[in-house]
Amino acid sequence: MADRRNSLPFEPRRSEEGTKSKSKRSASQPKSSQPIPKPVANRMARRVAIATGIPSIMGMGVFVGSYFLVSRQIMDVPPGITLLGSGGFFLLGLGGLSYGVLSASWEQDAGSLLGFEHIKPNIQRMRKSMRSQKQS
Incomplete structure (x- = not known):
């Protein structure tokens, strides 16, 4: 017997009645998908x-640290080093947006502390969802 589980909100819906027309399906199902469950959000x-x-x-600390070092005449920090250091940390923070969303478990249990094991399945689910939206 096939395993019957509820699909996650971002997974593509599998249509058991594959012969239904697109208009009937869109009339019975709303355009927006299910909301993200509160614990997952x-x-x-x-x-x-x-x-x-x-x-x-x-990244902000790099500016403060550079200012402190230069104003106290402890060290002459070139502005380019300050810019590269702070920019690197801000880019790392930008990557943290994707990591935070993709590493979260969509199951009832929270998973591990860092959530590395959830990144690959979540990317695969996201790709499947995007493919199904392109096809419909």
Whole structure:
């Protein structure tokens, strides 16, 4: 017997009545998909806040640290080094947005602390969803 589980909100819907016309399907199903479950959304928000917040604070800290070093005449920090350092941390924070969303578990259990095991399945689900939207 086939395993019957509820699909996740971003997974493409499998149509058991594949012969139905597109107009009948769109009339019975709303355009927008199911909302993200509250525990999953909280998990994503927490991961995004950490994965973007820490690098962003560090990026601002580069400016503060450079100012401190130059104003106290401890070290002459070239402006380019300050720019590259802070820009690198801000780019790391930008990558943290994607990591925070893709590493969150969509199952009931929260998963591991870092969530690396959820990235690959979530990317595959996202690709399937985008392919099914292109086809319909």
